[in-house]
Amino acid sequence: MSLWALRGLRNGVVTTKWPKRPDGYADGWRGPAVVQNQDVAEPVGLGELCPTGAISAGAGASTRAVRLDQGRCILCGRCAEARPDVFAWSAGATGSDAAALTREGLVLPHLPEDDEAIGAARARLRERTAALRRSVHVRHVDGGSDGSEEWEVQALLGPVYDIHRLGVFFTASPRHADVLLVTGAGSAGMAGPLRATYEAMPDPRVVIAAGADAVSGGLLSAGLNSAGPNSAGPDSAGPDSAGPDGGSATVMGGVSGIVPVDVWVPGSPPSPFGILNALLIAVGRLADDWKGAR
């Protein structure tokens, strides 16, 4: 018989101090791609770099020619590799830049009207979540994920991230839940159970879409090499030979068609710090860090 209680003391405290103190691993994280230079003389072919159609180049006649939808980015890194003059990895899964309060907020760089909408969404969310800021109960639902997202959510319950120290708890019953944390692209089979879970929650409730799959469907819904974030629809590539196994028809483009999403988290999968960050943003706990951007 081994004394597990004593073994548990062996390594001292392994828990991160974030968000009180910065964490080297959180900030050294490789995040979704960003546009570091949108004034490209020859934007031709930039859109084709992305396997999920996250990049739109020169389509809009606005001043910002190259835009990138982080909600579609699956972190394959092809754009940053092929055109390091235009694209780069973002650093850090935490802070105000790592999750958005509107879907458009993930499309970089922002347009002026996006910033207005984000401000309004933030004010509305703040009002709703004022009462549950210090004690939050979360219900997780897998809406058709690849399985890796669950690992990253489970990591939050371990000693390293330990969300209990922040007053955040996972609950089995949607009746006790304040936050609905959804992973996965929104498969047809999970649409009903997901909706039922949302409806079983009391108001006020907040929905987080965690990961590129939950935000946009990611690689599952995107048209290969399509023109950009606004034009990419369900893909019908290939001969229509699989009968009722309608592939992309099975998967919707993210979970926002099933439940109303408040916080959008990029990443494929999103890192534990990214999900933790989104949970705190959802209940206004990082409000003081919100300066500008989104």
Added chain:
Amino acid sequence: MTLPASETGAAELWEKLAARIAAGDRFAGLFAALRSPHSGDAAAGAALVLSAHVAAGAGIDTMQVALPPGAAGYPALTPLVGAAFWYERVIHDQFGVVPRGHPRLAPLVLHGSAEDHALPRHVAGYGMFTIPHGPVRSGVMESIEYLVETPGEAIPHLNMRVFYKHRGIEKRFEGMSAADGVLLAERAEGIASVAHALAYCHAIERIAGCSPPELAGLVRVLHAELERIANHVDVAAKLADAAGLAVAAARFAVHKERVLRLVSGLCGSRFGRGVVVPGGVSARPRMSPGALLTELGRLEKAVMADADSLMATSSFLDRLRTTGPLTPARAREHGALGPIGRASGFSADARTERPYDAYPSLGLLPVRAHETGDALARLAVRWDEVVQSFDLLRRVARELAGTAAGELAGTDGGGATAAACEPAAGRAAGWAEAPQGEVLYDVTLEDGRISRCHPRSASFHNLVLMHDVFAGDILTDFPFIEASFGLSVAGVAL
């Protein structure tokens, strides 16, 4: 290749297949695809081609038969080869073609009608009731529904509904380029990203006739074995959690996080995504072999010390011993993959039987077989594999240090990490040993694009065995049995 287009062809083929399996070969999969009319008789319409895969010795043989165009059914394979049970249900879901004589043709990966989903009652008797458990389950879990038929404690029958997560992965592959396909393969079963990418790339490389450079083979083994350790430690954490050993569960969770952080330190992704590409790997590890060896040493010491303690905690062992036994006969008959098979005396390990990448040169030996087949044996097999993985990883790190490329780790100069791989057309099978067992990909390319790709995860092949392991086990054994299987639902309902 001309195919006999007749139903008797199917019956004859099944006879041959059953004879081979009786002689010791292993059933590895049954897939269906429509052969486009232009490659055959355009006027007759598309024919459904059934491809059965058989693992025999050093290769995977594909036996196929074309059904007549417009055929509504064919004689089922399941009565002869029981392992085809779920495969034929998937084919029925996808194409509507009826395997005649199939014992239970309910929808598996697609929604059926409302009647199909009325609570099934397979066991009748006084006080029997059904507990529907899922798809939204307590805790952070993947979506699956278990229908537990019980008189209160015992579980005389268990039924599973896996269709909730069906994402249409097979269909999504169609039309993708060979280079893009690997991104989707990594997302077919996220906790075995590397193994799926490997199996896919092996098929692509077989079509293109290229082989990855030696350095790439080492980096592939590096990530595949780290993925194995992360998965096995995760299983240990879940088993400890089920037994209420909070400290043990927490410690294994810390070890798992350390493994994932090591992986992200090596490649930037916690799941090794983006490493494996057709022809090799995308880059060298970002960590020097020396630093890798140091971290591996620390990690192994920490993991194995807790593993030894866990395997000496009698209150824990009592919960696992004789729990969820899979008989060796059933394991052999089904061709149970991975640790589940190895715990029941059936050893199918793609790394030793059909070695790939750097495994042949590293000299991997099969792990010790266990015969008891219970949850404890499955955990013991996992620890044996973890020990073996650390040993392999140390050898990989030393090899990396020995190569010139090792000195250049982290820079862009030096030896190649990938061979040119530009496949045009063809069909091949590829495999890799995931932590859950063998992953099999059957890829067909036309004009450099995927026309059909069947991924078959070990989770899909093995999960059906959950039907057969509740011998006298009760409701409180359920989490142990589920955790000891260590499967991913995403890989089941592709």
